[in-house]
Amino acid sequence: MNNKALNELLKKGDEHSFTLIYDVLYQPLIAYLMQYVDKAADAEDIAQSTFIKLWEKKDTLNLNISVKSYTYSTAYNLFIDNYRKNKKQQTYLDQLKSETLINLVEESDDLLEHKLKLIDKAVESLPERCRLILIMHKKQGYSHKEIAKKLQISTKTVEAQLRIAYTRLRKDFKDRPDIYLTLISVKKWI
Template structure:
């Protein structure tokens, strides 16, 4: 039996681990290099590579035998790399903002750890509508201008500004209700 992609996909759909192995060995190096070019992080690239091939196994029934396996793997790896990079950028932005806040800013020493702060902020952002969440992510976490966010979301600059103002009110209210000791920290962070 030849190892053409169509045959390998047909075998993969029949739960043939040998077909999965053949596809892995055929494509893992090029997929890894593409991920590494995008993420510039070898450890993350290895993790994403594993996710790509896990998805290949999980989605094996949805892949058509005439479909390009290389193209499918590239799209999945690209999407996972973008998600990883966005998450890393958000975390780096938040860390920079945290570092800029002076230690004696009224926060009780040793009470609040970074992870708790981050989780509360993430929880507050998740309470927003999808559009407001996108605007907050773009403008506050990724540092984009109103114009850049408007272009990316295909809405007007004024709409971005209105969504951001409303989101900030919602975030401040949520945080105030959830944890009184965080108010000064997050007001400073979000209104920065």
């Protein structure tokens, strides 16, 4: 379908016409976005948002360019917005982790020891498998692959159990984020 036909469909403004536009442009738009993102799910999210914007603005758009060009430029702009937002979040998390590490170095041994005791107590309350895998990872320094080999389980199982453990611990320390950050910041705790 050519650009003129796509523009005419958008001018009609009905759902059937929009579905035709969607059917023609969706897969090529995903392919275009895959050059910018690592995951197909991210490309699909951006594409969905692009078509939502197109649908919301269909009545007010004065298209001097083709629907295809508008769709691609909107998708690219959404990608840039998401990238900036994610970059800002990552910068914030990196800064928070850095501050936590500095605080760990600067805080007294007694305070650190107290935090580690609280962490140990919380870890002891985890389900047995989660606790074992977390201890192997954080206390003994084993990689996911090494844990999987030693316990004869898949690395996906190790990752799932660690995710469960960290989720529980984050919930346990929701009122004390400094302790949770200590847990995730230190390579090994004794």
